[in-house]
Amino acid sequence: MKAAVSVMDISKAWGTYAALTNVSFDVAPGEVVALLGPSGAGKSTILRCVNHLDTITAGRIYVHGSLIGYSERSDGLYELSDVEISRQRQSIGMVFQSFNLFRHLTALQNVMSGPVHVLNMPKDKARQIALNLLEKVGLGQKGDSYPSQLSGGQQQRVAIARALAMSPKVMLLDEPTSALDPELAQEVVVTIKALAEEGQTMLIATHDMGIARDVADRVIFMESGRIVEDGPSNEFFASPRSDRAKQFLSRISAH
Amino acid sequence: MTMVTSHIATASELPIIHRRRWGSWLLGAAALLLVATIVAAGIQARILDLPVFLDYLFSPLILTGALNAIVLGTLALLIATAIGFVAALMRVSGNLILVALSSTYVYLFRGTPMLIQLIFWFNAVPIMFKTITIWLPFMDAPLVSMPTTAVVTPFIAALAGLSLAEGAYMSEIIRGGILAVDQGQRAAARALGMTQKKVLQQVVIPQAGRIIIPAAGNQYIMLLKSTSLASAVGYLELLRIATDIYSSNFRVVELLAVAAIWYLVMTAFATALQTTLEKLFPQR
Ligand SMILES: Nc1ncnc2c1ncn2[C@@H]1O[C@H](COP(=O)(O)OP(=O)(O)OP(=O)(O)O)[C@@H](O)[C@H]1O
């Protein structure tokens, strides 16, 4: 079967600093992959490259078969136009650590914003979709609240609903629970778990071992811009192969 | 349990006595006294002849001047906002040439007195371009061809001068508003699949707009008063008309008071407009 996401030998440099070096992996449709690793490992950078918010310096990324950010010609890869890249992003949902809801819109309007302003869907239809999604993330009563009136956990669930409203083929989640205290984080984990059970393809950068252990099928462990270990989640936690992963896990379980 | 309840009850029955701020009261009284002394001195000296003042307050000439000032100030603000918006977008575009052009514009127009700019436009443009000619394609004769002095009337010169000068200030205000919308929201909008233009329309402008209203209101008030500079190029605005009248009848104080009253009315109007807009678009 064709991969949902195919990251092929990508590298990313910020000036002379190599944030990613020769990173390759595939995500199968319906698979949930957790990106683990210490701070600065390059987890966020990978996610931002997958939807071309950051540009790679070498390699290629395919999402459901289409080359992200570039068009291939005989003499090289040419960067796509704003409109073309925007079209590719429509099927890639993204959720951020700091929620990033539109502050001037209600929860409902936030969720409607993609369908209405990107897909030009009629407002009535978009509203119906948005209401269903808010219901799904447990916020059916909060549609008229502005972000400033919602708790962090509620804001993050609205952000997830906003991404889902585009019916993305792939969801990228960058530390979706890191800004939340354990109780609120749990609400978000429940939502993400439900998505996983529905077969949503997800790539999740996280420091939350609960997500990596209970939600993810597979773990990719990184350090300093390289993949150190890549394998099924249960194997990673039961018997990590690399010393670096063992050290990482022992430090976490010491908490 | 009952102990606790009764304890709270007694506590709430005791009146709360606020601390008196004697110092600020004394200061307030002193300030009032000072104001009263000045006003009394003014009245005693009969600096203002009330009937004359009232006579001129609603005279047609003065009213025309006030109207001219409002029209000039308001149009200038609208044009300045458009100029400022474009200059602000250029400034944040990241394109070196556009950034340089925009910052040079802001530096020049913020950095020189408005009066110099007004006189410059009125005098220099007709010298630089002797005639203004507009050609349409496939026509033997130009559509419009006239001497520049006929186009650059005092009103046009004043409007151009005020708009360009004010545009420099507005561009900085608008740029501030744009920058105040965080990168995270832009990234989220891009990730949804919005084009740069959509991000600007749907996410940045609505929030930046709300942020710039108070500062823009302030600029509007400044601009309404700056219309008095237009007298330098012969535009018949409020202050110019008042000056013309008192230079023939020597009722200086009365006429200046009349002009001041109308400037205050304009300011009240601008303030009310700003307050209404702020209520209409509450900060979230
Ligand atoms: N805009 C940038 N300019 C320069 N360097 C950057 C930029 N963004 C990220 N980096 C660097 O790239 C490296 C990888 O960053 P990244 O944010 O991907 O790490 P991460 O694994 O997500 O870390 P964390 O767990 O703290 O979120 C870091 O060393 C970071 O300093």
Ligand SMILES: [Mg+2]
């Ligand atoms: Mg990160």
